[in-house]
Amino acid sequence: GAAELGPYRHFMQKEIFEQPRAIADTLEGVEGFVPDLFGDDAERILSEVDSVLILACGTSYYAGSVAKYWLESIAKIATQVEIASEYRYRDSVPNPRCLIVTISQSGETADTLAALKHARALGMPHSLTICNVATSAMVRECELAYITRAGVEIGVASTKAFTTQLGGLFLLTLTLAKLRGHLSAEQESQWMRDLRHLPAALQGVLALEPQIIAWAEDFAKKDNALFLGRGQHYPIALEGALKLKEISYIHAEAYPAGELKHGPLALVDSSMPVVTIAPNDALVDKLKSNMQEVRARGGELYVFADADSRIESAPGIHAIRMPEHYGALSPILHVVPLQLLAYHTACARGTDVDKPRNLAKSVTVE
Numbered sequence: 624g625a626a627e628l629g630p631y632r633h634f635m636q637k638e639i640f641e642q643p644r645a646i647a648d649t650l651e652g653v654e655g656f657v658p659d660l661f662g663d664d665a666e667r668i669l670s671e672v673d674s675v676l677i678l679a680c681g682t683s684y685y686a687g688s689v690a691k692y693w694l695e696s697i698a699k700i701a702t703q704v705e706i707a708s709e710y711r712y713r714d715s716v717p718n719p720r721c722l723i724v725t726i727s728q729s730g731e732t733a734d735t736l737a738a739l740k741h742a743r744a745l746g747m748p749h750s751l752t753i754c755n756v757a758t759s760a761m762v763r764e765c766e767l768a769y770i771t772r773a774g775v776e777i778g779v780a781s782t783k784a785f786t787t788q789l790g791g792l793f794l795l796t797l798t799l800a801k802l803r804g805h806l807s808a809e810q811e812s813q814w815m816r817d818l819r820h821l822p823a824a825l826q827g828v829l830a831l832e833p834q835i836i837a838w839a840e841d842f843a844k845k846d847n848a849l850f851l852g853r854g855q856h857y858p859i860a861l862e863g864a865l866k867l868k869e870i871s872y873i874h875a876e877a878y879p880a881g882e883l884k885h886g887p888l889a890l891v892d893s894s895m896p897v898v899t900i901a902p903n904d905a906l907v908d909k910l911k912s913n914m915q916e917v918r919a920r921g922g923e924l925y926v927f928a929d930a931d932s933r934i935e936s937a938p939g940i941h942a943i944r945m946p947e948h949y950g951a952l953s954p955i956l957h958v959v960p961l962q963l964l965a966y967h968t969a970c971a972r973g974t975d976v977d978k979p980r981n982l983a984k985s986v987t988v989e
């Protein structure tokens with residue numbers, strides 16, 4: 624009812640604005656990156672595994688796709704991510720020392736549960752879930768768990784569940800990094816400081832809402848949109864495109880920016896807005912040349928830069944600067960303006976934001 628919504632128009636908007644609290648709750652009580660965070664037998668199990676296979680659907684799959692970058696670069700552990708409904712039906716080569724990681728807001732998604740059981744039947748006994756519902760089937764079925772504390776999510780388009788999943792996955796990354804000897808005491812305390820600052824950093828990003836509302840007026844008039852990201856922000860581009868599709872019904876696609884010239888550039892003209900996720904990282908210069916390729920075809924760029932990336936608004940380039948630069952944790956911040964862009968575009972188009980047509984919050988049948 625209206626009372627629960629407080630000052631917000633929809634649950635999705637309320638849940639977007641709950642993210643600082645949701646992340647703070649999810650990380651509450653974490654004093655170090657220790658196996659105990661994941662359950663009683665975690666030290667033995669996490670020491671035994673030599674690789675990770677992440678299984679999930681929808682937005683949870685994109686959280687897993689970000690985690691792959693973290694796990695390989697920080698914990699130096701080989702990681703695969705697979706859509707649960709594909710994995711469960713294909714022939715694959717099992718590795719008994721692989722850790723199966725399922726990610727699920729509800730803990731009841733039929734395909735993700737079936738993929739987990741499939742992996743176990745293939746002889747992979749070790750499993751861990753990042754899940755938002757402690758009493759769910761997923762938590763019962765997995766050996767280990769990290770329960771995110773997003774709280775009940777009502778909007779069909781997932782927001783706070785995603786950012787808290789990323790929080791849990793980052794804890795898993797650092798725990799594996801430490802066990803495997805890839806985390807110095809100094810790095811450990813720096814990561815802890817960065818994690819503790821996340822709620823405040825998220826507040827800073829939420830304050831960009833008025834600028835994003837102005838962009839949403841443009842987007843509401845479009846039929847298509849392209850999202851570009853590179854590295855760990857490529858899955859964030861995918862998630863931004865998914866959000867826009869789900870609630871505004873605008874056709875949106877995401878590409879890793881280096882792939883532009885292998886196809887999507889053919890679609891770019893003045894009617895195609897191109898959203899670019901552009902934090903200052905090792906790939907920012909390459910991304911800038913991808914942006915030039917778009918400009919040369921008359922494409923209109925909407926860029927989310929960060930405090931350190933030198934990208935300014937110019938003819939055909941609209942830039943919003945995120946208040947900080949956040950390194951490896953940047954995906955947790957960069958997804959938020961994309962959630963707001965999808966939300967306000969949907970509002971401008973007058974769609975049923977919290978209950979988009981044809982979609983369900985939890986898909987418990989195949």
Ligand code: G6P
Binds near residue numbers: 680681683780
């Ligand atoms: C549905 C929801 C999505 C969600 C996906 C996976 O499609 O609409 O928001 O990402 O299911 O759900 P899960 O509960 O497993 O994260």
